[in-house]
Amino acid sequence: MNRDPVSSSNLASVGYDEPSETLEVEFKNGTVYQYYNVGAALYQQFCEAPSKGQFLNAYIRNAYPYSRVG
Template sequence: MKLPAPINHDPSNERPAPTEDELDIRAPLDTMPASSFQSSNVHSALYDYGEAQLYIRYLRDGQDAIYEYWGVPASTWDGLLKAASKGSFINANIAQSYTYSKLSASSFPQRGHGLNNDLARRFVTTP
């Protein structure tokens, strides 16, 4: 069995994770729950249309590995939803292109329970 290609990020695009006070997920939101696809790299994803921010939860670093990407257009989110291979799409269109921060579920207030939006809360807290 061939192992999937790892998702590689451009280290020059990384910035420090926001503090709990700075971390703000707004609406409208759209999610790509783990149950909607099979991927060896990606657990799930959340897109914030209001802020053009994409949150991807990866499997390779454990399901607590969440990356936040800034300035991602809705067309890129749509492409990810339609992609046959989520990991390949992320490698080709997201990981090298957008500024990102590494987060974890613990980066969110009370492991996500303090989030006002149900979709965001489920994204952060669902294993």
């Protein structure tokens, strides 16, 4: 999955696959996680959030299934 760099103190890049509703997040420490069943509207809100790390923690991290992929 292609990821784009983001301006964040904790996140390095994010990518999204709309057909599978998969959000991929690369942290600055190099770990990569995929979050599943994340709708396109929520991904759009995530992209527009002033703090992507805070948004991830508040609305995605403990609310959606995920796996570490890197």
